Amino acid sequence: MGAVPDYGRPVQFGLFPTPEAEALEEILTLARIADDAGLELIGIQDHPYQRRFLDTWMLMATVLAKTQRVRVFPDVANLPLRPPAVMAKAAASLDVLSGGRFELGLGAGGFWTAIAAMGGPTRTPGDAVDALAEAIEVIRLMWSDERSVRFDGQHYRLAGVKPGPRPVHDMGIWLGVGRKRTLGLVGRAADGWVPSSGWATPDKLADMHARIDEAAVTAGRDPAQIRRVYNVWGLIDGPGGFLNGSAGQWVDELTELAVYRGMDTFVFGPSADPVPQSQRFANEIAPVVRQQVAQQRGG
Secondary structure, three states, rough: OOOOOOOOOOOOEEOOOOEHHHHHHHHHHHHHHHHHHOOOOEEEEEOOOOOOOOHHHHHHHHHHHOHHHHHHHOEEHHHHHOOOOHHHHHHHHHHHHHHOOOOOEEEOOOOOHHHHHOOOOOOOOHHHHHHHHHHHHHHHHHHHOOOOOOEEOOOOOOEOOOOOOOOOOOOOOOOOOOOOHHHHHHHHHEEEOOOOOOOOHHHHHHHHHHHHHHHHOOOOOHHEEEOOEEEEEEEOOOOOOOOOOOOOHHHHHHHHHHHHHOOEEEEEEEEEOHHHHHHHHHHHHHHHHHHHHHHHHHO
16 A cells, blocks of 8 residues: 555544434434544435435434534435535535534435436436536535525526525535546545545555645645545454454554545444444544554654
8 A cells, every 4th residue: 555645634533324214223323322432423325216215314414413512424415316506505504503513525426327217317427527516616605605696507507596504614525536537626626535445445545645635736725624534344353354353453454544544534334233333433443543643643
């Protein structure tokens, strides 16, 4: 694995509950674990065409209502099925209602057959990137102080709409993307990057960071201001391999990812036994990684 600069961002942690309708009590238990243990985030995937899943936005509102401290974000929102102007209003509303505990993760889309079956568009890879770039502009306009806003894009338009409400904190737009062109979009226009360990494996991270950083510098931005959120899959005391070993192995691998691989936030999706695994992650892994990262940076 190639090394990348340590961006020096505070290390943070979260949980990734699966939004199955039959697992509502388990989801709320995981939310309480995160809230009580001082984890920073809960990320919830957004696949409206999945018949077993609750609607992600309704579930995020419920989680925010039943927690006190933890922040919540869609990991990541399905743009083709959720118009960006309406999504901006929903995101800002959740931020207001929760006292500033919402962030916006955004994806270009995938599973196009399922999206089309729900009445959404079928986009080419190029069109999906263009729509994502337009959506970021639309969302920021909808969060602005302007009396009315206009936007004339290929995929989205605003015709004198009045923005509001505004988020009550400086809400981030985080992109769950991995292709060369979309990584450039992260560097130019986004506040964070949300890859997953299943496809953005550690050996690929250095090149991905480099593409983001190059685009950020070209746009006059500081790459260190871009959050790097890693969805991590595995099992504590699992059968072996990356993020599938002892608690000590998890601590060492996450510490390395933070100090030497550029990632600053880890959102854990257990491959089995979500409640006990999440409790162990919150109590045995996260606090020790915080300590080790601080020690290595201090040294």
